[in-house]
Amino acid sequence: MNTSFALKLSRSAALGSVIFFCALPGAQADRLADNLAAMEAQSPINITTNNTTFVKDLDPLLFTLNSDTQLKVINNGSPNEFATAARANVVDPGAGSVTIGPDTYRLSQFHFHTPAEHLENGYKFPMEMHLVFSDAKDNLLVVGRWVEEGAFNEALNPIFSNLPHSVTDTLTVDHFNLNALIPDNLNSFRYDGSLTTPPFSEGVKWVDLAEPLEMSAAQINAYSSLFPDGDSREVQDLNGRPIFTDVPGFATVVPEPETYAMLLAGLCLISVIARRRLVNPAFMNSAA
Ligand SMILES: [Zn+2]
Numbered sequence: 049m050n051t052s053f054a055l056k057l058s059r060s061a062a063l064g065s066v067i068f069f070c071a072l073p074g075a076q077a078d079r080l081a082d083n084l085a086a087m088e089a090q091s092p093i094n095i096t097t098n099n100t101t102f103v104k105d106l107d108p109l110l111f112t113l114n115s116d117t118q119l120k121v122i123n124n125g126s127p128n129e130f131a132t133a134a135r136a137n138v139v140d141p142g143a144g145s146v147t148i149g150p151d152t153y154r155l156s157q158f159h160f161h162t163p164a165e166h167l168e169n170g171y172k173f174p175m176e177m178h179l180v181f182s183d184a185k186d187n188l189l190v191v192g193r194w195v196e197e198g199a200f201n202e203a204l205n206p207i208f209s210n211l212p213h214s215v216t217d218t219l220t221v222d223h224f225n226l227n228a229l230i231p232d233n234l235n236s237f238r239y240d241g242s243l244t245t246p247p248f249s250e251g252v253k254w255v256d257l258a259e260p261l262e263m264s265a266a267q268i269n270a271y272s273s274l275f276p277d278g279d280s281r282e283v284q285d286l287n288g289r290p291i292f293t294d295v296p297g298f299a300t301v302v303p304e305p306e307t308y309a310m311l312l313a314g315l316c317l318i319s320v321i322a323r324r325r326l327v328n329p330a331f332m333n334s335a336a
Contacts, residue, residue, distance in 0.1 A: 135159030203228030
């Protein structure tokens with residue numbers, strides 16, 4: 049795969065195109081294995097009271113989401129080493145964005161995993177939603193949200209009552225309110241990680257919202273029955289990466305005021321390193 053072709057693939061993937069690694073040739077599979085062996089900032093992770101640091105003034109999450117947009121829901125097929133899961137592509141590229149500090153990211157798609165990929169103090173929720181955003185330079189940001197069993201979710205029902213059962217099915221949802229995916233309380237956990245599906249590219253910013261999304265048992269079952277063996281990746285080593293949170297009372301580590309500046313400086317440094325980190329363009333096709 050030459051570089052220009054890979055870059056085109058990367059950009060089209062960021063826009064939500066349907067490109068999958070259903071069957072990588074042997075050489076690519078070997079290269080993926082080699083890359084993985086050298087990677088130390090992988091996702092998902094177990095977020096605990098002991099590995100998170102409380103920061104009161106994290107940059108606010110400013111979501112701009114269309115309340116009446118069209119989705120194309122697809123099923124990528126049964127998960128395996130080189131495949132991903134069902135997802136909803138946002139047809140209008142301007143339908144959703146999130147701004148964090150100086151950076152604005154555009155929503156390309158959202159999808160679900162069962163069971164959850166990130167753990168909260170070792171607890172595994174039945175599902176997890178990932179909203180995949182990218183900025184103008186194709187830097188990826190994923191907003192994750194756990195799904196817990198609870199009330200019937202009316203907003204998501206057009207998707208979960210008609211989930212595509214095969215890779216040839218596409219479900220069109222004409223009027224979807226993206227705001228229904230995001231809670232009022234935007235407290236979160238933030239760290240730098242990777243895609244959780246091949247090619248597991250790093251340099252992905254993660255924002256895991258603390259407030260779970262409620263769905264009924266029947267809705268959760270509608271999804272998990274499509275993937276009886278699950279479609280989630282196991283937790284990865286943290287390798288000393290910091291996790292910052294503004295969830296009151298969650299983190300054991302609460303820094304003294306004078307260390308805030310050091311922490312925030314460290315966060316900026318990590319961000320710079322992540323951006324400069326060499327990422328093979330061929331490894332940028334993503335579903336998170
Ligand atoms: Zn995902």
